Amino acid sequence: MMNAQQTTEKATPRAAEELKAGGFIPQRQKGKITVRCKAPGGRLTSQRLEKIAEVARKYGQGIVHLSVRMSPEVLYVDLADLDAVVAELAQVGQEIASCGKRFRVATACGGCEYNPNGLTDTQRLAEEATRRFFGQDTPHKFKTCFSGCPLDCMRAREMDLGFQGMVEPELIPDNCTQCGVCVKACQDGALHMEEGEVPVRDLDRCIGCGDCIKVCAFDAMMPKRVGHAVYVGGKHGKHPHVAYPVAAFVQDEKVLDVIEATIAWYREHGEKGERIGDTIDRVGIDSYRGALKALIGDLVLTQEDLQKPRWQRVFYQGLSGTFPVYGKV
Amino acid sequence: MQPGEDLMNQEPDATLDLRGTACPMNWVRAKLQLESMKPGELLEMLLDDGDAIRNVPMSVREEGHKIIRVETMEGGFRLLVERAGAGPERR
Numbered sequence: 464m465m466n467a468q469q470t471t472e473k474a475t476p477r478a479a480e481e482l483k484a485g486g487f488i489p490q491r492q493k494g495k496i497t498v499r500c501k502a503p504g505g506r507l508t509s510q511r512l513e514k515i516a517e518v519a520r521k522y523g524q525g526i527v528h529l530s531v532r533m534s535p536e537v538l539y540v541d542l543a544d545l546d547a548v549v550a551e552l553a554q555v556g557q558e559i560a561s562c563g564k565r566f567r568v569a570t571a572c573g574g575c576e577y578n579p580n581g582l583t584d585t586q587r588l589a590e591e592a593t594r595r596f597f598g599q600d601t602p603h604k605f606k607t608c609f610s611g612c613p614l615d616c617m618r619a620r621e622m623d624l625g626f627q628g629m630v631e632p633e634l635i636p637d638n639c640t641q642c643g644v645c646v647k648a649c650q651d652g653a654l655h656m657e658e659g660e661v662p663v664r665d666l667d668r669c670i671g672c673g674d675c676i677k678v679c680a681f682d683a684m685m686p687k688r689v690g691h692a693v694y695v696g697g698k699h700g701k702h703p704h705v706a707y708p709v710a711a712f713v714q715d716e717k718v719l720d721v722i723e724a725t726i727a728w729y730r731e732h733g734e735k736g737e738r739i740g741d742t743i744d745r746v747g748i749d750s751y752r753g754a755l756k757a758l759i760g761d762l763v764l765t766q767e768d769l770q771k772p773r774w775q776r777v778f779y780q781g782l783s784g785t786f787p788v789y790g791k792v
Numbered sequence: 793m794q795p796g797e798d799l800m801n802q803e804p805d806a807t808l809d810l811r812g813t814a815c816p817m818n819w820v821r822a823k824l825q826l827e828s829m830k831p832g833e834l835l836e837m838l839l840d841d842g843d844a845i846r847n848v849p850m851s852v853r854e855e856g857h858k859i860i861r862v863e864t865m866e867g868g869f870r871l872l873v874e875r876a877g878a879g880p881e882r883r
Binding site: 579640642643644647648650674677678680681 | 845853858863
């Protein structure tokens with residue numbers, strides 16, 4: 464419940480913004496600050512976790528909150544102790560995250576390093592993207608995530624820029640026993656098999672989840688290429704926006720370039736306080752697609768691509784009809 | 793034990809009829825059964841169509857066991873699984 468006594472002496476707006484840029488969030492309680500710790504992909508060493516706990520005991524009330532974007536936040540820190548807290552966390556390499564209008568710490572699932580479903584190395588990419596772009600100013604907040612597979616646990620479709628792993632399967636006919644398990648495993652109706660024949664894949668339906676590869680006991684379905692589906696302009700909050708699917712099978716090596724080009728486009732076209740999804744609605748999706756086209760060529764999705772069941776099925780139910788037509792770029 | 797045809801034609805050491813057992817209990821039962829068996833022994837599993845055939849073989853492979861053969865049968869599938877050598881693979 465709101466307490467007038469506690470809120471009258473909040474930090475001034477300008478001071479609050481400066482604090483937030485540094486990852487310090489003024490609390491409702493006078494003079495108390497929440498310190499947001501950086502943890503790209505939600506990954507922490509036990510040493511850093513112990514230090515965060517120690518700092519929470521020493522300078523806070525022994526309470527840590529995990530932010531919705533995977534950052535451990537030390538609550539109830541005195542404003543006067545900020546420098547000491549930062550210095551102690553730095554002893555083990557624990558950096559401070561950020562809030563406000565800038566590139567935020569990237570989030571990620573376990574990815575292919577240890578998650579059985581993971582197709583892409585989401586943890587490494589979240590770390591690299593954060594190292595390179597963290598804190599860069601943008602017209603409004605800019606959130607990225609890395610999901611390792613089409614399950615999309617990190618919700619790439621709700622990010623300003625979301626990456627989601629995908630794999631293209633390839634049939635090795637000599638290994639196939641025609642058992643039909645891959646056909647059963649496919650939840651998108653992308654595999655068909657006639658009696659006594661090997662399975663045939665419908666490219667227009669395959670979403671690249673790799674279930675057929677995982678389920679095949681005889682190495683007859685193998686990965687041909689792995690990459691990322693790219694979504695742009697998503698957000699949640701008061702006025703949610705479903706992201707535009709803009710590319711498929713973007714290779715790891717191109718991911719940071721795509722982020723860089725997206726930030727550059729956003730800075731050029733975005734108005735202050737405007738999320739990139741709103742900028743795209745105002746300026747037009749084709750302007751952004753053109754910027755990507757120069758970088759990744761035919762991996763940029765076309766209107767023809769979007770009409771295929773493969774992309775229709777990844778839009779939230781009923782929403783695909785509300786999207787603008789993608790033009791030639 | 794010989795791989796290939798000899799193995800494929802061998803009689804299973806145990807049979808588990810998981811038809812009518814829903815996910816994830818079908819996999820739990822299969823896992824317990826496999827753990828009670830010796831490395832190299834063969835388990836015959838009968839699985840329903842649908843969720844069962846979509847999920848159980850994947851779990852079997854993730855645990856490191858080897859699927860020797862898959863056959864369709866009335867209302868489902870018959871799997872022949874070789875119990876993994878050095879205990880369940882940790883991943």
